[in-house]
Amino acid sequence: MLGGMGPEATVDFMAKIVSRTAARRDQDHLHLLIDHNPGIPDRHAAIAGDAPSIGPQLAAMAHRLELAGADFLVMVCNTAHAYTQDIRAAISIPFISMVDLAVDALRDYEVTRVGIMAAEGCLRAGLYQRALQGAGYGCVTWEEQSLQAFMQLLYRVKAGERGDELTSALRELAAELEQRGAEVIVAACTEIPLILGPGDTRVPLLCSTSVLVQRTIELARETPPEEF
Amino acid sequence: MLGGMGPEATVDFMAKIVSRTAARRDQDHLHLLIDHNPGIPDRHAAIAGDAPSIGPQLAAMAHRLELAGADFLVMVCNTAHAYTQDIRAAISIPFISMVDLAVDALRDYEVTRVGIMAAEGCLRAGLYQRALQGAGYGCVTWEEQSLQAFMQLLYRVKAGERGDELTSALRELAAELEQRGAEVIVAACTEIPLILGPGDTRVPLLCSTSVLVQRTIELARETPPEEF
Numbered sequence: 216m217l218g219g220m221g222p223e224a225t226v227d228f229m230a231k232i233v234s235r236t237a238a239r240r241d242q243d244h245l246h247l248l249i250d251h252n253p254g255i256p257d258r259h260a261a262i263a264g265d266a267p268s269i270g271p272q273l274a275a276m277a278h279r280l281e282l283a284g285a286d287f288l289v290m291v292c293n294t295a296h297a298y299t300q301d302i303r304a305a306i307s308i309p310f311i312s313m314v315d316l317a318v319d320a321l322r323d324y325e326v327t328r329v330g331i332m333a334a335e336g337c338l339r340a341g342l343y344q345r346a347l348q349g350a351g352y353g354c355v356t357w358e359e360q361s362l363q364a365f366m367q368l369l370y371r372v373k374a375g376e377r378g379d380e381l382t383s384a385l386r387e388l389a390a391e392l393e394q395r396g397a398e399v400i401v402a403a404c405t406e407i408p409l410i411l412g413p414g415d416t417r418v419p420l421l422c423s424t425s426v427l428v429q430r431t432i433e434l435a436r437e438t439p440p441e442e443f
Numbered sequence: 444m445l446g447g448m449g450p451e452a453t454v455d456f457m458a459k460i461v462s463r464t465a466a467r468r469d470q471d472h473l474h475l476l477i478d479h480n481p482g483i484p485d486r487h488a489a490i491a492g493d494a495p496s497i498g499p500q501l502a503a504m505a506h507r508l509e510l511a512g513a514d515f516l517v518m519v520c521n522t523a524h525a526y527t528q529d530i531r532a533a534i535s536i537p538f539i540s541m542v543d544l545a546v547d548a549l550r551d552y553e554v555t556r557v558g559i560m561a562a563e564g565c566l567r568a569g570l571y572q573r574a575l576q577g578a579g580y581g582c583v584t585w586e587e588q589s590l591q592a593f594m595q596l597l598y599r600v601k602a603g604e605r606g607d608e609l610t611s612a613l614r615e616l617a618a619e620l621e622q623r624g625a626e627v628i629v630a631a632c633t634e635i636p637l638i639l640g641p642g643d644t645r646v647p648l649l650c651s652t653s654v655l656v657q658r659t660i661e662l663a664r665e666t667p668p669e670e671f
Contacts, residue, residue, distance in 0.1 A: 222464075247477070
């Protein structure tokens with residue numbers, strides 16, 4: 216698992232992996248190898264072209280995890296999926312895309328217009344827009360001003376802030392997507408579940424972290440046990 | 444970091460690392476490499492001689508983490524420290540002992556008699572008793588019946604149980620150590636902080652997880668930044 220982007224989102228992912236694994240004792244749980252690397256530079260600046268690509272760093276992390284014995288890789292950061300090709304080119308094991316999984320999971324909803332709650336780099340790179348349009352959905356995104364408001368909230372969450380004010384502000388941003396026609400909203404940023412839950416939106420909220428947790432558990436269960 | 448023993452204790456450790464690191468943005472946080480390996484067999488059976496040593500498995504995990512680039516190692520499981528020699532023999536980087544750190548941290552308390560809340564294997568291996576006696580402390584441990592009661596609680600916590608009944612039962616076990624003369628109690632099992640906090644004991648409660656978290660942050664701050 217490529218993690219640390221951000222740190223609390225990675226802890227949230229791990230906590231959900233552990234709590235959602237059917238287990239009565241330690242040995243029933245999944246074996247995870249985690250490169251928790253918060254030092255990866257800001258993804259949004261790189262995608263905007265204001266900083267070098269972080270593809271080589273993500274590729275090096277992925278390669279290291281493969282060498283250490285990983286059977287497949289996941290990455291707990293939607294925006295960093297802009298570098299999926301760099302990662303896949305560096306490894307011979309599967310890299311499971313959180314973006315593809317989230318879009319696949321929308322099949323459980325009878326909807327045509329999907330709201331995307333995502334960070335700047337993720338939206339600028341068009342990760343969800345491309346995947347959603349490829350699957351026949353319409354995309355609902357924020358006006359530029361709301362996106363900038365989301366980025367400010369995001370950096371406050373990353374700085375450790377929590378509380379009703381942040382949650383209310385994020386609910387308003389979700390409501391904007393609903394008003395613009397979203398029939399379901401994808402929480403396409405792993406910091407979102409730290410302050411927003413399923414009850415906080417009028418339309419269903421599909422959490423990309425939860426989708427990745429579920430699929431990681433399923434895939435790990437299908438993988439033959441390792442030698443030790 | 445050697446983790447997964449148990450899974451929730453590892454998540455607790457990571458969450459504390461993240462929340463106690465002075466950071467305003469992702470890049471201020473520590474780079475962690477975690478082998479979260481809950482498949483390591485039961486430590487207590489191995490220490491009792493009822494199952495093969497788990498030393499070789501822990502040594503292999505440690506070696507793999509060194510190869511993957513770790514600068515130093517920590518392990519989030521007190522009982523598994525019975526295999527400290529196997530781990531140290533397999534690596535050329537430092538392995539920081541949680542047991543030694545916890546005993547060192549007792550210098551902050553003016554006490555001579557230390558209560559040890561630890562699991563069966565940890566007590567049978569004499570990990571804390573030896574370190575405490577070497578530092579001039581007297582040790583207070585449970586009667587066999589209470590130790591068995593603790594083990595039952597421990598496996599319930601590992602199975603995901605939480606709640607007042609478990610916490611009350613653990614408070615009573617702590618009170619037994621107080622009645623037997625403990626002036627401070629070491630929470631020498633990483634599942635303890637999942638259900639017991641500082642306010643739950645009459646005498647001070649020193650949490651081995653928290654001590655390891657603090658030292659890990661300090662040591663990581665002293666380590667020069669890696670190449671990527």
